[in-house]
Amino acid sequence: MTWLFCLNNAEDFLKGQWLVMTVYRVPAALLHQIEQELDAEEKETMLFLCRDLVPDLPAANVRKLLVALNEREMLTPVSLSELLYRMKRFDLLKKVLGTGRTAVEASLPRCPQMLSKYRVLMTEINEDLDKEDLSSLVFLLMNDLGTSHVKAAKEKNFLAIITDLEKLDLVSPNCLDLIETCFLNMRRKDLAKKIQKYKQEAPGQPIGSPPVYANRLQVSFPKLSLADPPGVVNKGRLTNGACAIQAEQIHISVPETGGAQAQVSNKYRMQSQPLGVCLIIDCIGNDAGMLTVTFKALCFEVRCCLFPNVDSLVRELYEVARLKQHKDYDCFVCILVSRGNHQGIFCTNPIVPGFSLERLKNFFTGDACPYLSGKPKLFFIQNYVEPGTWQENPSLLEADGDLCTIPQGADVLWSLSMLNASNMERSQSSSSYYLSALTELLIDPHKRKLHLLDILVELNSKIYEWNRTNPRDQYSVLLKHTLRKKLFLSVS
Template identity: 55%
Template sequence: MTTCQVPAALIHQIQQELDEEEEEMMVFLCRDLAPDLANADLRELLVALNEREKLSLLGLSELLYRVKRFDLLRRILKTEKATVEADLARSLSLVPDYRVLMLELNENLEKEEVRSLIFLLRDYTPRMKMAKDKSFLALVIDLEKLNWVAPDQLDLIENCFRSIHRIDLIKKIQKYKHEAAMCSAHSQPVYVNALQASLPNLSLIDPPYHSGIQNVNKEKSKNGQSLILAEPVHMSIQESGAASYEVFDDKYRMQSQPPGICLIIDCIGNNADMLEKTFRCLGYDVHCHKYLNMKNMNQTLIEVARLQKHRNCDSFICILVSRGNSTSIFCTDHTFSGFPLEQVKVYFRADSCPELVGKPKLFFIQSYIVPDNEQECTSLLEVDGNDENFLANAEIPWKVTIPQVADIFWSHCKVNVSTLEKSSNSSSYYLRCLAELLCSPHKRKLSILDIHTELNRRVYEWNKTADPGQQYSLLLQHTLRKKLFLSAI
């Protein structure tokens, strides 16, 4: 067996784990690698690529990475998401950037939006079967067959996205065009559509990408009649790399690997495993602690705030689960002295943690509220989040133009402690919904504010049928200055 070949049993095992939508995505990604097998199913396609020595374990890892099946990377291929990303960063990619872009656009479209696109494109695909349940990827393939869409011909899709008010997706295309224009003339991604594959005299390799936008208004159909399209979207593409960031300055940068440190402190013990799995899947460096008393809680927060690794990360996440009251958490101490929640913010503000200046800091708090008559009145724990010793280890910039309290996202959920008495092993519904939303391929592509809106809706739907003592109260406060997407877009 050559080093390029993959065991047939491995292909079979992976194919059995994928659902229909994931198989469609993989076939789409491989479309250029075997143009003569445009109508093959996934197994047939992978077997053919394997026999032609075009498929390797590295390539198979990339395909699973592209369809977000990180669990199969770990369980079947015995590799990690970060390892695949490192390989892709070294340009060891099997899939052309154009295919990756189309897949990202597909993940960001709702079914209703795809139906709108199908309607808008009826005039350009008159011979194609435009079923209502057609996917965006299937629609792209139809357009490729008619030469309406190609790696350097995306104006038609841009115009349709403007019609459905998806300017964010237009920006994705413009970013792709800009990066393609910066590529060397020697970088020639292999691309072929089904129409080209049927014509033997056409090259299977496109000429290098160029930054010019084709004037689709002057395209003609095969019968010579002019096809009048909407005016192309004119969005300037900056010549210099630095200036190109102006288009995307409304979003926080989320490109570091890992995207940040995620600190989980679960003093109840019923949520930590679920949360750890969720944020590891998102690529975070997770630090998980259970059953801390207040002294250890304070020390853990200080140690994490001092980590130099924040410098190379783009965000920070902190999740706290404990008994408490409206302003403090009790940890595992028998005396309800309380650790002030406001102090948690202080540790990670710009003055205390300069490595996180300008970066989003997310806090998710689940408090199981203990009634006042059950709390012991003892003194609060002394904390040193802003003392001289703590700040002495931080290199404070001479000029900090971003407010110290900026870039904080604070989601605080409260529920009566009697919820634990009813089922001590049951996880928080609030945190369970948060994990589900972040694990959903479509939902996690939303901004964090949109995700929290959906979280609000689910929690309040729960409250409609829950006993008054089991209802959740959810409060969101934030000082974010930009849109935040936990998944790279």
């Protein structure tokens, strides 16, 4: 397959003058050319940058990586340009894509970005470390890595060391204190400041905070950070997020307190027609019809994805995240129904590892999808946990940071229901009670006068009563949010 545009005009594409594309496959010859131009260190950098995109890659091979990204339709002119730009191969931007550094820099803030900020940060730090710095870093990590890993680390670069620390669960996008402390001890305050800036722009759960316990019959409302990338507001018309027409821009940031300086009112604007896109992903097949009727009645543009495998799901998420309609809408909803475990969902794939729930949210954060910045993003998940991964406890489902995804950034609501998958065997055609009760409340005209959190409190009450009278079907509900204002799912 080939792209339906001329590569010589890629710079016009990045400036916004793109043509309609019906396929997203890069020519094999072009991928071969890129691979041949990279040296061993650059290939290692590319593999590191894309590790989250193809976690099931069988071997550390750049050609296999590019083929996998291409087959999953993740490679577009924009994403390929982003990848080469982050690797600082500006010559390949010109030679292969016919564009340049300036055009890519102009496009990055406007387009959903394929690479995570965490991996981009690590590659930038890698470029700032010399051999002496690496030697000091390995020495400081001696107790954390262990003797065998330390010996191997002495022959590795920074990205390989970070990969080892990730495998040991010592470093992750939300856990960088160890590396920050090392840089401070090395007197590399410049690198420590980069990590501190990253934390401020994309905070997660505070390091060292106690584990989260989600009782079957209780939901907690933790204090979460509200930092999102700076919003852009037009003087002519204020909306939840960036304006559709940005004739005159004023950059504002959302303070961590969610103070009045960044808020025009105490509730989200819900006036667009439709209110937003509602993406329904149903890998089981029992709830899509009911959910479609409900959210169409709530004035959402409903988009259904039935029985996807993991690859199809990723393509759908990328496509929805790129929709231009988001700039004119006031809200986004994603509903996911699937088998899974406590870390993610399997879709229709027969085996793990499946798809991380953390990745689901990351497609629609303010930095990945600028048109949704400052607007409420609602996620409702029904996860049927497969036997062998379900943690049985008669009174308490214990969930730590690895089992429960906590939203990062402002304006996210995350409602996760878990039920033992064995319950589906007794009644394969029955709907999720969690989703049925949710739709019943949302469609009730009297309940719609309540803001969403009040509705979800009533949902908890219904789940509580269900669990009390149905001991064999015990639902566990986890609710986390970083909403800054009241949200009413009706035109206001």
